[in-house]
Amino acid sequence: MGQQEAVATSLADTVREGIGAALAQVDADLARRYPGDPGTRQPVHTVYVPGDAFAADTLRSWGDQALAALDAHAPDAGALAAVLGIPDALAAEVHDRVRAKLAREPIEDLRIDFEDGYGPRPDAEEDAAAARAAALVAAAYEDGTAAPYMGIRMKCMEAAVRDRGIRTLDIFLTGLMEAGGLPGGLVLTLPKVTYAEQVTAMVRLLEAFEKARGLESGRIGFEIQIETTQSILGADGRATVARMIEAAEGRATSLHYGTFDYSASCGVSAAHQSLDHPVADHAKAVMQVAAAGTGVRLSDGSTNVLPVGPTARVHEAWRLHHGLVSRSLARAYYQGWDMHPAHLPTRYAAVYAFYRGGLEQAAARLVAYVAKVGGDVMDEPATAKALSGYLLRGLDCGAVDTAEVARLTGLTRADLDALAGRPSATGV
Numbered sequence: 001m002g003q004q005e006a007v008a009t010s011l012a013d014t015v016r017e018g019i020g021a022a023l024a025q026v027d028a029d030l031a032r033r034y035p036g037d038p039g040t041r042q043p044v045h046t047v048y049v050p051g052d053a054f055a056a057d058t059l060r061s062w063g064d065q066a067l068a069a070l071d072a073h074a075p076d077a078g079a080l081a082a083v084l085g086i087p088d089a090l091a092a093e094v095h096d097r098v099r100a101k102l103a104r105e106p107i108e109d110l111r112i113d114f115e116d117g118y119g120p121r122p123d124a125e126e127d128a129a130a131a132r133a134a135a136l137v138a139a140a141y142e143d144g145t146a147a148p149y150m151g152i153r154m155k156c157m158e159a160a161v162r163d164r165g166i167r168t169l170d171i172f173l174t175g176l177m178e179a180g181g182l183p184g185g186l187v188l189t190l191p192k193v194t195y196a197e198q199v200t201a202m203v204r205l206l207e208a209f210e211k212a213r214g215l216e217s218g219r220i221g222f223e224i225q226i227e228t229t230q231s232i233l234g235a236d237g238r239a240t241v242a243r244m245i246e247a248a249e250g251r252a253t254s255l256h257y258g259t260f261d262y263s264a265s266c267g268v269s270a271a272h273q274s275l276d277h278p279v280a281d282h283a284k285a286v287m288q289v290a291a292a293g294t295g296v297r298l299s300d301g302s303t304n305v306l307p308v309g310p311t312a313r314v315h316e317a318w319r320l321h322h323g324l325v326s327r328s329l330a331r332a333y334y335q336g337w338d339m340h341p342a343h344l345p346t347r348y349a350a351v352y353a354f355y356r357g358g359l360e361q362a363a364a365r366l367v368a369y370v371a372k373v374g375g376d377v378m379d380e381p382a383t384a385k386a387l388s389g390y391l392l393r394g395l396d397c398g399a400v401d402t403a404e405v406a407r408l409t410g411l412t413r414a415d416l417d418a419l420a421g422r423p424s425a426t427g428v
Helices: 013-022 024-033 058-073 077-084 088-104 123-143 162-178 196-213 241-247 259-265 278-291 311-330 341-357 359-371 381-397 402-409 413-420
Strands: 045-050 109-113 149-153 186-190 222-226 252-257 297-299 336-338
Touching (some): 013 024, 058 077, 058 088, 058 311, 058 341, 077 088, 077 311, 077 341, 088 341, 123 149, 123 162, 149 162, 162 196, 196 241, 241 278, 252 278, 259 278, 278 297, 311 336, 336 341, 341 359, 341 381, 359 402, 381 402, 381 413
Parallel strands (some): 045 109, 045 336, 109 149, 149 186, 186 222, 222 252, 252 297
16 A cells, blocks of 8 residues: 556656756746736726816715715615616615615725826816825825725827826826825726837836836836727737737736727717627627736726616616626626716626625535535536635625625635635735
8 A cells, every 4th residue: 555556658758858848938928928816806896086076085975975876766675676677685685785885985996087087287287186186095095095996097108198198197106105105006097008019118107117216116007998999909900908918017907998989999879889889899808818817807898878867867877887787797897987976886786786696606616616516517626716706706895795605615715715716815
């Protein structure tokens, strides 16, 4: 016992060693390009607020307006479920969690906008607004009122606005440094990218700032906004997104789909510009494949149909938004943009119904996988990774609780991280 029986082989060890040597560069390239999930929390949405409209009370104001909209147009679980088609079994839990979320943490990711939502302004005015944004963000992190993620969207790298965008970014980052340093939840967005060289320029810009301020190289990452046709298909007929991720040199944190700029660039008429238009689905499918395995997250765009006015109109806008968010979640786009406080109730209702509706089934499948127990579904490691990732996302946004996941699975957060292939519990 304990001795391994000799088996016959035909190949010399030098064959295996030679293949290993020949593939060493490929092994290194795979590890560099496809590191997998970064293990950090991904927000379920991004809220854009123009630079001149952002204030110290913006987050709380959005939460209060969202609660007021909920009270006015769906004051109880039954009313919300009837409007959105949420199953009766989920209605009360979803409604209660949405209200609690809006009271506790209404915005998960806030972007102070100096691009389309802000527009061209006199230089002195934008200088002052960028400095003010830095002071307000620093103060929010200092007093504990910040969203988990906050930052700015600068103007793009096109010639007409390049210098202005660079200056605004410099003022904002310098202001944060002067106020005590860059917060852990800092996020920057580079819009209207058309060429990979513009991404490289952003990398060089951030490298220069890090060097000037004595920061660790690679400290500052950024999002790439996919809102031009050239960001999907280049002039040479080659797909562009993967080249942009490569050009970011490890600094790209996510890809954000820009609904209306991209649709317009494809010639889609205003009445048909939407997250579920075929041109949107094509662009997002390309983004999804390009980002897979790289650790770069994906975000869908927004709807411009606002839930305002009489209750019937609000309900119509809510049903549209809820349906679009639910559709995105099913297609593995776990983040999107919200443009109005009254979008928050349906954002969280869709997200919470998505995670709570599949909680017991996902937990049971994961238990069976861990225990190697057969059932009516035979899951593989890749599916176990997806199941644990699903539970982790539900935990991060407040759709489910640690205690109920532990009760249903017998697994800890660290266990789920390991199954999902994530570094364990790294916060934001």
